[in-house]
Amino acid sequence: MPDFESLYKTYYMKIYSYVMTIVKDSSSAEEITQKTFFKALNVREGQQYRGDSGEYTWLASIARNLAMDQFRTQARQGSMPEQEPADPDADTDIRVEKKNTVLQIHLLLHRMKEPYKEVFQLRVFGELSFREIGKVFSRTENWARVTYHRARLKLQEQMDQIDREDENRNERK
Known part of the structure; x- marks a missing residue:
């Protein structure tokens, strides 16, 4: 098992960003x-980090599983995560258009089937190698x-x- 404090300091923000x-x-x-990180620290014997993959990959796998568990729990309880409040400074056309495009991409990603959605997110947002x-x-x-x-082709x-x-729609106006 790698030194936990070093592991935490090295990967906390990267794992947080991925999640x-x-x-x-x-x-x-x-x-x-x-x-x-709690789970990584307290893994049972035989399931701990063996060095087969990189430390980040190992932690990302744990994080992914925990996130999926949370989604399943929310689905069973019928609760959905709250949407982030709108940015009050987004009053220019450029900001609005950019935000709409980003929102559109996230909405399309949300509807994309697995594993395409997650692979795309891991690559683009999680910055993982193939x-x-x-x-x-x-x-x-x-x-x-x-x-x-x-996934990229489907999104495009x-x-x-x-x-x-x-x-x-604009032509009809």
């Missing part, structure tokens, strides 16, 4: 990140590359479709 891309709520992300993504899913690096590429197709619909 934030999944749960989209800072308090939940902080709680899951804390649970991740090798690390493959390890998170117990798959190959090539599988991660192909899945990411397909959906964005193009939305753009075409917006252009048609």
